[in-house]
Amino acid sequence: MNHSYELPVDEVSYNFAFLDEFAKREIRRSILKAISIPGYQTPYASREMPMGRGFGTGGLQLTLSLLGAGDTLKVIDQGADDSVNAVNLRQFVELTCPGTSTTERAAEANIIQSRHRIPEDRLTANQILVLQVPTPDPLAIVEPSEARRKIMHGESDYASLLTKLYEDIVQFDEIAISNRYPTRLNGHYVIDSSPIPRFDVPKMHQSAALILLGAGRERKVYAVPPFTDAVPLAFEDVAFRTEAFLDHQGTRRHCDRCDSSTSYLDEIMHPDGSHHWQCSDTGYCNDRCARRDSAGSGAVRS
Known part of the structure; x- marks a missing residue:
């Protein structure tokens, strides 16, 4: 992607892609670290955005930091291109990123920002998928202390998370997690897969496209690099299944x-x-x- 585009000063009164250049560089550095350590929750300085929480400000900051002249963006919300969230984010990009274009076809976009879904079309190596994330840490449901969770991630200690899945099986005869299914990357870090349904989780495995996950409120970004093993947590006798x-x-x-x-x-x-x-x-x-x-x-x- 081309990041050398300079907007004429007399054209608008704010910087290209709304964020200042220092902010975009800082976010891109965090993205590079997240790609280098698949699944690691990399902190970044999340900025205030001119939209309410819940509109995917974390994912939007990643998208704005990556967009350049000639890029094509697709924005979807729960699979739809015409929802309030998708329309507002798309219009915001159109207003603040002259030189870029938007589309409703996944095959035409090189950057796709999504809430709650991964597109049905198979993504390619020249595409980036940005997922909006409300809660980046899957251990938050079993361990309230962030300091303790960091140690557990570092030691790859997910016994308490597996116990939670086992309790679901005892109570419901199956794992009852419908979205945000915990997924292990390259045999180590377990990530919150964002509020995508279980149906979409297998699309992360060995995906040709780079997948970035951004949480604005929690100020974290993590990544599923291309061709990474992404395996949902499950048991030998109770396999992971989709809808x-x-x-x-x-x-x-x-x-x-x-x-x-x-x-x-x-x-x-x-x-x-x-x-x-x-x-x-x-x-x-x-x-x-x-x-x-x-x-x-x-x-x-x-």
Whole structure:
């Protein structure tokens, strides 16, 4: 990515990408350290942003620090391109980053900022995925002391976290974590995978794209470098499993719009009580519908 672009002084009254150059350099240095130590929670000086907490200020700071002239950005919120969060962040980038462009197609973007989802399209080596994270430390649910958690991470001591998973099995006959599933990188650090569903966790394993996870309130950034082993915590006799989306007959449901049977689905209830299933990733769903329409044939189930 090109970071040499200089905005003419008379064009706007603030710096390119809103953050000052010192802030962006500091964040990029933290990103490099996070990439060098997969899963390590690297501190950085999180800045105040002109938006409320919960709008992904941590992820946005990473994105703004990486954007340069000629880059293309896609912003999604729970898979949707048209949610309030996604639209506001995209407009903010368009206003403060002249020379960049935005898109709703994952294949066209070299930087993707996401909340709660990893795109259905397979990411490539020339792409960066930035995930918004509310709580970066998976040990926070079992150990309140941050000092103690740092020692546990350093010693790769995750016995208490495994005990929490075991308690789920005793109580529910399965691990009941639906999102933020703890995932071990390269056999050492266990990370909070951000509020992505379990369905998306396997996409981190050996991903060709760089995955960055930023928590603005906690002032931490950590990374899943390209082609890194990312294995969800589980047991030999109780394996990790993803959402199945099965109907009453045990058949895998498909999207009622594009007919995909491999994507993560959202259930939509209509006022008449009927149920509708649709791809959570709206860009992926739209692409499939467009290909179907241009081919002039019925939907092709994946």
